[in-house]
Amino acid sequence: MTTTTAATATAVSLRGVTKVYGKGAAAVRAVDAVDLDLPRGGWTAVMGPSGSGKSTLLHLAAGLEHADAGRVLIGGTDITDAGDRELTDLRRTRIGFVFQSFNLIGSLTAEQNVALPLRLGGRRPSRSEVREVLASVGLGDRVKHRPREMSGGQQQRVALARAIVTRPEVLFADEPTGALDSAAARTVLDLLRAMADAGQSIVMVTHDPGAAARADAVVFLRDGRVVDHLTGADAPSKHPTATQNGLKADTIADRLAAWER
Amino acid sequence: MFRISRAGLAERWTLFAGAALSVCLGVALVQSSLLLIISAATLDPPPGLPAAERLRFAENADASVAMLGVLLGTATFLAVFIISSTFGFTVAQRRRDLALLRLVGGSRGQLRRLLLGEAVLLGGAGAALGVPAGLGVMAVQSWLMRTMGFVPDGFRGQWRTWILGVSLGTGIVLAVAGVLLAARRASRVRPLEALRDSGEAARVMTAGRWVVGLIFLAGTIAMVIVAPHGGPAGGQAISLNVPMCAAAAVAAFGPLLVPAVARLVPTGAGGPLGMLARANLRDGRRRSASVAAPVIVLVGLVLGQAGAAMSFTTAGIEEQHRALTADLVVESTGPIGSKVTAVPGVASASTEIQLPARIAYGAGESAETENGDALAVDPAAYAAAHPGSETLRNLTGRAIMVGPGGDIPSEGTVRVELPETTLGDLRVAGAVPATLAGGATVLVPAGLVPPDQLTSAPSRAFVRLAPGVPAAEVAAALSHVGQVSDVDAWLTADAEARASTNNKIMVVVLGLGALYALIGTVNSVVIGAAARRREFAEARVTGLSRRQVVRAALAESTAVTVAGVILGFVAAGAAYVAVLGTTSAVTGAGTLQVPWGLAGAVVAAILVVTGTTSVVTSWSATRERPVVLLGARE
Structure with a gap:
């Protein structure tokens, strides 16, 4: 197992973070004393069997849940004890979310959904600014459509546009391809890859080795602990089936299978 | 923010239409009572009336002002209650939407402003519709009062221009007051709740509900204790107010009481459907309480006030019987x-x-x-x-x-x-x-x-x-x-005349109010079902037929309605205790007459209306194929 690189430029740092659900004998340590540095400008996939705590880890890192112990830092800012106002501000300006269920607001058009975070932040985005972002996810012709008039893949791309419209420091994605067919999933992953290549920090929870293979690094979780770490450096270089960054879906699937045993 | 409000209005129209309707009818009722009371208070006797009739006219005017005062009080209470209950429910139904706004960067203040903005919009719209509707209500009420002889034939409710401001203000203030607590609570929704399916908050019996419930409970107990010491007039007035206070107390504790009582009601649907209905009752505490609340008020108010009025009439007759030592009565004119x-x-x-x-x-x-x-x-x-x-x-x-x-x-x-x-x-x-x-x-x-x-x-x-x-x-x-009658016959005839007057007053005061509460109940059932499309779809993919889903929903709503009726009887019961205390203090013997016939009619009407509404709404909510609903999240 490799050690995490020294945090000169980490997007998210977790220090001894613990989250316990329930009390007494029924208590479950969903996340157990996790130390983790996720690099700025990199795409990290978090994998693990069901119930391994990967979604909880994401929620803790994004400030959606309060840690019971340890500290959470986003871009050097300690958010562990942040109040509601600071966390709201954080969600508005520094982080973005994409979820398996697209969580768009059904009554608003694609354009309105994308503009929403900016408007909540008190800005009045220009029409072209919003359309540009929608065009960047390939939906320049869908601005006036409402979520129910779009396919799942298109809805997820609107969600993606909404997440990046504020130019967040970190993009959190929870099973972003979980509800999509393979073609739509590939489109979304291609978009994420392009964003990462352009310097966007991405943290993605997934159980799909194919999706994880598109990331720059993979963190494996089991029973709330980080048990393994895989980066492009671990991959057999120049392997014919390796993706551009060197991770291989087979390798990831094998590791995952090993930890699921 | 405003755009979201407007878009939201278009999307969840049943929710908002229900809320606006509650404002519209509430404002109409309050406005009509207010205009009528002013018209009656400023009513001048027709010129050329003999002096004796002129004095009699003034006495009747006083009586009708007093009756309209009760009408205004009842209308205001109902409007406050139904509007705040409906608005609170619509906010609770949108928890997931609100969490979603929090997730993409909405602050608590923004959520509060959004909800209050909507309340102003809906309150204003409802009031704008309520003003013309109020004129219709006024025409009906003054017609009722004319035909029942409380006011002279020429009596008409008069329009006052300032009523526009009052009605608009009433609508907006009541709507805003209705969402104030709910908005505070909703703004504290955690963003993570957007990712979960449970639309409902875990804790329904909130601190606010406890406070409101305990205040009204204390008020009820105080009134029941004080009524016997208020003398004949005071005791009757206090007893007639007990049902409102008691109904508000019981309704505030609804999330605790309604599911508990409803579980005891045999749902009629045995087997898995009955089980499902019972489970939904437990699970949807907030919804059950909101549907039951107007039923509690309707039953408590109508049966409590009608029962109190009937009992006082009966007690008055018995009292006269004891306080009269005569064998015959002669009715005539002049010193005989x-x-x-x-x-x-x-x-x-x-x-x-x-x-x-x-x-x-x-x-x-x-x-x-x-x-x-x-x-x-x-x-x-x-x-x-x-x-x-x-x-x-x-x-x-x-x-x-x-x-x-x-x-x-x-x-x-x-x-x-x-x-x-x-x-x-x-x-x-x-x-x-x-x-x-x-x-x-x-x-x-x-x-x-x-x-x-x-x-x-x-x-x-x-x-x-x-x-x-x-x-x-x-x-x-x-x-x-002169005309001679046996004392017993005379007392009975006198009692009948009084009872018929009482019944007429009940019709004028409670008739439209009861109708309003009934519409409030329909509203809650519709709002409750609107958010359940997905739940129904899940039940259908589990293997229930559309008919079975509708039947389970009907069983559930019937159980909730019956629970509301039972709790309404409890509220009416508090009034009956005050009546017994007052009559025994004043006449020496406790008297109580429960209007069983009216009770039967009211309960039957409520069951038919909620049952029909439930079937219609759940049938229309299951119109789409379940797969379509379960596939698309938004």
Whole structure:
């Protein structure tokens, strides 16, 4: 197992973070004393069997849940004890979310959904600014459509546009391809890859080795602990089936299978 | 933010239409009552009316203002209750939407402003519709009051321009007040809740509900305790207000009480459907409580007030029975006393002549006048015929006594004005016991009244027979003097007249209010079902047929309705306790009459209406194929 690189430029740092659900004998340590540095400008996939705590880890890192112990830092800012106002501000300006269920607001058009975070932040985005972002996810012709008039893949791309419209420091994605067919999933992953290549920090929870293979690094979780770490450096270089960054879906699937045993 | 409000309005239209409807009808009801009360208070007697009728007119106007006061109170209570309950429910139904806004960067303040903004919008829209609707309601109410004889034929509710501001203000203030607590609570929704399916908050019995519930509970207990000490008039007024307070208390504890009671109701659907209905009851506490709340108020208010009114009427008759020692009653005109006592077999008779009067008392700032009746009596005969009023025997000189229905000081001096003359300043020597049934304001010795005032006034003589004389013979002899009736028959006829007046008042006061509460119930059922498409779809993919889903929903809503009815009876019961306390304190015997017939009709109407609404809404909510609903999240 490799050690995490020294945090000169980490997007998210977790220090001894613990989250316990329930009390007494029924208590479950969903996340157990996790130390983790996720690099700025990199795409990290978090994998693990069901119930391994990967979604909880994401929620803790994004400030959606309060840690019971340890500290959470986003871009050097300690958010562990942040109040509601600071966390709201954080969600508005520094982080973005994409979820398996697209969580768009059904009554608003694609354009309105994308503009929403900016408007909540008190800005009045220009029409072209919003359309540009929608065009960047390939939906320049869908601005006036409402979520129910779009396919799942298109809805997820609107969600993606909404997440990046504020130019967040970190993009959190929870099973972003979980509800999509393979073609739509590939489109979304291609978009994420392009964003990462352009310097966007991405943290993605997934159980799909194919999706994880598109990331720059993979963190494996089991029973709330980080048990393994895989980066492009671990991959057999120049392997014919390796993706551009060197991770291989087979390798990831094998590791995952090993930890699921 | 405003754009989201507007877009949200278009999307969840059933929710918002329901909320706006509750404002519209509430405003209409309040506006109509307010305009009617002002019209009645400023009503002038038609020119050329004889003086006696002019005084009678003023007395009737006072009575109709008092009745309209009750109507206004009831309408305001219902509007506050139904509007705040409906708005609170719509906010609770949108928890997931609100969490989603938090997730993409909405602050608590923004959520609060969004909800309050919507409330202003909906309250304003509802009130704008409520103003013309109020004119319709006013036409119906003044027609009811005319046909039932509370107001003269020419009576019309009058339009006042300032009512526009009042109605608009009422709508907006009530809507905002309704969401204030709910918005505070909703703004604290955690963003993570957007990712979960449970649309419902875990804790439904909030601190706010506890506070409201306990305040109303304390108010109810206080009123029940105080009512017997309030005298006949005060006790009746307090008892009639108990149902509102008690219903509000019970409804506040709805999330605890409704599921608990509803679980005891046999749902009729055995097996898996019954199980599902019961499970949904437990799971949807907030929804159950919101559907039951207007039912509780409807049943509590109608049965509580009607029961109280009926009981007081009955108690009044029994009281009169005890407070009257007579065998026959002669009804005629003018001073018939000497003619009555001249008939052989008559041992004694108390002749009482009824005159409309204006009684003025107090001086300077505290000067007051009261429109009522002066009863010209022979003090000694009156005291003999009405046990309990023996103090009347000591009445001498220019002095009067406060009558059984008088609400004036029992000492000092009063000025009694009759239609065409004034009796001048008279000393008040005391008071006879006040009665539930009311009666004359003052008892004036007949000798103080100019004879010409008495000749054409209606009079009554309570006759006692000499021992051993056959009543029929005396009655036959008395029939030359006036209309003779047996005391029991006379009391019954009098009671029937009173009861019918009471029933008419109930119809005017409660009729439209009950209709409003019923519409509030329909509203809650529709709003509750609107958010359940997904849940229904899940039930169908689990293997239930569409018909079974509808049946389970019907079983659930019936159980909730029955629970609401039972809790409404509890609220009415609190009023009945106050009635028993008041009647036993005033008349010496606790009297209670429960309007079973009305209860049956009300319960049947509620069950039919909620049942039909539930079937229609759940049938339409299951129109789409379940797969379509489960596939698309938004």
